[in-house]
Structure formats: C-alpha cells, structure tokens
Amino acid sequence: MRMLINVPETVVADALRGLAAAHPELTVDVENRVIVRRDAPVAGKVALVSGGGSGHEPLHGGFVGPGMLSAACPGEVFTSPVPDQMVRAAAAVDSGAGVLFIVKNYTGDVLNFDMAAELAEDEGIQVAKVLVDDDVAVTDSLYTAGRRGTGATLFVEKIAGAAADEGMPLERVEAIARQVNENSRSFGVALSACTTYAKGSPTFDLPSGELELGIGIHGEPGRERRAMMTSGEIADFAVNAVLEDRLPRNPVLVLVNGMGATPLLELYGFNAEVQRVLGDRGVAVARTLVGNYVTSLDMAGASVTLCEIDEELLRLWDAPVRTAGLRWGM
Known part of the structure; x- marks a missing residue:
C-alpha cells in the first residue's frame, strides 16, 4: 500500500490528533472519539449531533462548528460509531433545548443511534432523529x-x-x-474502487476502461457497470436518474461531490455538464457547491445531489457557517 499512514490500526486516532492541532476552535476527544464545537453547549440552542464511519471526510467531523453540527462521532473506517460515543456527544452539547440526531440510512448507524437516543433520554436529554435516505441508485x-x-x-x-x-x-x-431530506435525491458514479486500510486492496474489481454507476459511499459497487463514458454522458445518466425519481418544480441546490480522488479540474468540468442537463430539463438552479465533501477514501468518481428549495430553505443555506470543511459569511 502507498498510503500516508503509520499503521492501519491508528488511522482514525492519528487523524483526530491532527484535526485537533489544526482547529483549536474544536474540542477533540481522541480516546472517546467525539468532536465538539468548543463553545458548546450554547444556551437555548438546539444541538445537532451526527456521525458515521470514518473515510468520508470532511463529513462529519469537518462540519462541526457555528452554522452546522454541534458534535460528531467518528467510527472506524466505514464502521458505525458506538452508542456510548453518541450519548457522550449529546451530553456535551445539550443546553436543555434538545438534541437532533442526523443519521445516514445504514443499518449500523440506525441501530446505534436508536440505542443512543434511548440512553440519552434516560439521562434526561430530549432527542429527535432524522434519517437521511437520498440515494436513488438502489432500493x-x-x-x-x-x-x-x-x-x-x-x-x-x-x-x-x-x-x-x-x-x-x-x-x-x-x-x-x-423537509430537506425529502426534497433531496442523489446518484453516484465510480471510476475506480476505493482501498480500505485494513484490506489493503480495492473493495471491488473494476477493470480498466469501465465504470460503476450507482455506487454508495462505503466502497460498495453500484447497480450497473458500463464501458467508460464521457463527462457529458455521465452527467446525462446521473442527473436523469435523479429527475426521474423526483422532478422539482422549484429551484434546486446542486452538490457536485467528489468521491475523494477526482481533481477539482474534472469536477468543475463535470459540473458544467450537470448544469447543461438541468438547463435542458428546465430545472432552475439557485446555488451550486462543487468539491470533495462526502467522500469514499481514495475512490475516483463523483455524485450529484439535488435539493428542491423554497425561500426559507435558501435563506438558511445562505446563512453564515464556519467549520473546517465548509465556511462562508463569517
């Protein structure tokens, strides 16, 4: 393996130490694997807690800070965090106004966040949960x-x-x-498989000259394999897959997301094709974000996410944010 690591067993802990050194505005508990905004709990404010397996950075730890998450719980690579982490995070950020758990729809995450919610409520913390399930590629x-x-x-x-x-x-x-989850749809494409540290080899075999359509973010293959396509052809396929599932009547937020190993030069070129398809389909675009935000280690490829918005959602999207992975207006 050619990777910038010490040993596979300490990758997550090493990354957390580095995050703490780079971002003193965060409180990073390396041993218990909890990342908290340093000013938490904020009096009278609802706290947001999320988390999941590592390997998707900057999701979730990179989104802790004013305007986004109050805390995040990183698990091992592609492995759910445990309930104790989530309860510890909830207790650290709860101001008495309640805590919202934001959970990606993966079995381990769902089970562990459900258990954590019960444990947190036993400690007197009011908890609500929202499940994110936006991927149209597979049921x-x-x-x-x-x-x-x-x-x-x-x-x-x-x-x-x-x-x-x-x-x-x-x-x-x-x-x-x-509402945001219900208004959102995504579709991802891989040009290469990712390599996990424990395995040391690609998570699936993708021969040269082929790509995988409809991949997830845990290194799993997609729903269909085809010969390599141009950026425009991939945009046609991905955007139309999203629009066939939900055709928005109002403007959309667009996320053109890199899977970890695709250069920004290619992502911006791909975005141009995504915008072309949306224009051809008569979909108005309110805002666009391009970059590596919800990744899958070193996978090459991209995903497209559309979220239909109204005036309130657009105002909240434009509101200031200051995190390691996303910031504007501050």
Missing part, C-alpha cells in the same frame, strides 16, 4: 434497508444547523431537516 443494499444516505447529508446538516443557530425549537429544526 436496498448490502448496508441498508431502503435507500442509502449520501450527499444530502450535507444539505441537512447545513440547513438544520442554520435553523438551530437562529434559535428555532427542536420540533421546527427536526421538521426542516426532514
């Missing part, structure tokens, strides 16, 4: 019952985070988070 997968949670997680965390920072009550923050 069920090796990792889920129902659709997978992918790029829309960023939209949910950003918009619900802004709502919480405005002082909205837990019930309203939860409702906004659910």
